[in-house]
Amino acid sequence: MRNPLITVMAAAALLLSACGTPAAGTDPTPSTPGGQDGAAIHFAAAASLTDVAPELTRAYAEETGDTTRIDINLGASSKLVQQANSGQQPDVLITADTQAPEALEDPTAFEPPIDLVSNTLVLAVPATSKITAADQLPEAGAVALCAPAVPCGRAANTYLDHQGFSLNTVSEEDNVRAVLTKVTAGQVDAGFVYATDVAAAGDQVRAIDLTGLDANIYPLLVATDAAEPAQDFARWLQGDAAMKLLNDAGFSAP
Structure with missing residues (x-):
């Protein structure tokens, strides 16, 4: 014969489980990102x-x-x-x-x-590049710069317009770090990046100053x-x- 007390206890346990009572060993308080106020x-x-x-x-x-x-x-x-x-x-x-x-x-x-x-826009070239001055840009095979809507792209296009340079092959990137990656990977001969990006790249690249360009x-x-x-x-x-x-x-x- 089934014990009535056991039957009642089992039913109560099922009811509590259905109501969402946390299992043993879990934290009933939902995790909150940030500080004490959850922000x-x-x-x-x-x-x-x-x-x-x-x-x-x-x-x-x-x-x-x-x-x-x-x-x-x-x-x-x-x-x-x-x-x-x-x-x-x-x-x-x-x-x-x-x-x-x-x-x-x-x-x-x-x-x-x-x-x-x-921050100052510079021309980044691979450490072993023969390019030593910005006026050699027209002779470069491929040059990377940011898209025109991006600040580094605006600055690069301003410089190119002022200098009257015409580039052979241009690779437009979404942001300045994408340009830097192209240079460090050897996919382009030069790229317009910021001085801070060249510093972050260490000895992989060299910076060539761009005259007549205001800092961002x-x-x-x-x-x-x-x-x-x-x-x-x-x-x-x-x-x-x-x-x-x-x-x-x-x-x-x-």
């Missing part, structure tokens, strides 16, 4: 900050003790602005020139930009509705500790 800082930055952006976020956490997670989104400035226009607005945005943010459909979504750092100013934009952790991070980016890391990476004062 995360969405940090979008131009591709030329690929190496230094993670260093900045680590240094910020170590110096301030802020445990808020910082999600880094790196890419061409034009793409980052397009993402903001499509509803993927970051809390903190750094573009590679002051023209990129002009394409924001809602400029009021961000506080007025602050000039953070500057990198503006820092903070969303008007950014939470306090994001605002704190943006203020820290303007401080001495962040500036040292940016200077070490090859960026200069604006």
